[in-house]
Amino acid sequence: MTLTLANGRLDHTETMTQELSGIADDMTSLLPLFRDGGSISGLILPTEHAARFKAMAIDAKAMLDQQLGRANDYSMNLLHAVNSGAGGYFGGPSYASVEEAAQIVRAGIGAISRSAAKPVSVGITRPAYVDPVRTAQLRALISDKWDFSRLVELCRELNVAAANQCHMSTGFLLRSIMNHVAPIFGFESFARVASEYPFAKSVKAGMQRLQGQGRDGADFHLHQPIRTQESLPTATQVAFSQELDVLLSEVIRVARASGE
Structure with missing residues (x-):
């Protein structure tokens, strides 16, 4: 812009x-x-x-x-x-x-x-998809059970994809993060995390939106075969940074609470 x-x-x-x-x-x-x-x-x-x-x-x-x-x-x-x-x-x-x-x-x-x-353009800095504070908190976690290095890297690559308007890649990486963190909550799939983990009501709504709209959009672009006509995603279709921030904050909270 x-x-x-x-x-x-x-x-x-x-x-x-x-x-x-x-x-x-x-x-x-x-x-x-x-x-x-x-x-x-x-x-x-x-x-x-x-x-x-x-x-x-x-x-x-x-x-x-x-x-x-x-x-x-x-x-x-x-x-x-x-x-x-x-x-x-x-x-x-x-x-x-x-x-x-x-x-x-x-x-x-x-x-x-x-x-x-010539018009003089002034760049407007957009906030990172994953807030750097969350990444720093994840990097600082100490656990005997979980290695958070892959999650940190997924967050870094997600920021790169979003900053460069790689909307399909943004969706794919978001889906990967959801799958990756499910075991921290005690489940094998994020679908069960969204439906069964005892989140607060306000948090649960965001997790269900991630599981529904976020995953469905990523799955569509990930598995869709070539067609005679295409409609490419926009930034609006992958605008789940707020829900992701809540999810990562819960990951950090649960990991700290468990002392692992």
């Missing part, structure tokens, strides 16, 4: 591009101010105008860096254009370097405008 930033960013970008456009125009306006320095020096820009060009180039680079990131191609080429003049920042720029610098700034304006036209 993504969100698109509002007009504030676009307004800021428009202001920045207008300022850069003004700098490019001011750089171009320096070109008629070059004077013939003779056969040795060629065209030179008077000192006061050279200093102005230097200040404009610094401002333009700072704005390009802010909009496009440090060391972007336009800023780097602007530096090269300035420094490739007769004296770079340490002397008067050449006619060619001023002309090139103005064109680079204009090209940078185009890049900023293209970047601003």
Whole structure:
């Protein structure tokens, strides 16, 4: 899921591009101010105008860096254009370097405008299918009878599948966890756990939903042969993270209570 930033960013970008456009125009306006320095020096820009060009180039680079990131191609080429003049920042720029610098700034304006036209997406972090607190509690259990390492791994893989929208795999792993924990409650199947274990009424409803809708959905996709037309599951069909959390909390409670 993504969100698109509002007009504030676009307004800021428009202001920045207008300022850069003004700098490019001011750089171009320096070109008629070059004077013939003779056969040795060629065209030179008077000192006061050279200093102005230097200040404009610094401002333009700072704005390009802010909009496009440090060391972007336009800023780097602007530096090269300035420094490739007769004296770079340490002397008067050449006619060619001023002309090139103005064109680079204009090209940078185009890049900023293209970047601003793209929606900026902000990722929204979804909660893990299996809460990390539950996984940590399972990992910390000490038992002479039960080895919880496989259950912890099933939970880890379930989180990976759910995070990557692997909905069928999510259902399969959920079904595996239900089968895996049944012996902790004293039964060979989760169907009997859901129907016979003396859970509190509110807990029992969730366990029966896992056994019914959760298992049935997983079994359907696990055993369904290929058909001429298919309808793939969505995240809604495997949305049993709350019921699973209750189940795992009961696993932890029973294991701690038994002292095993």
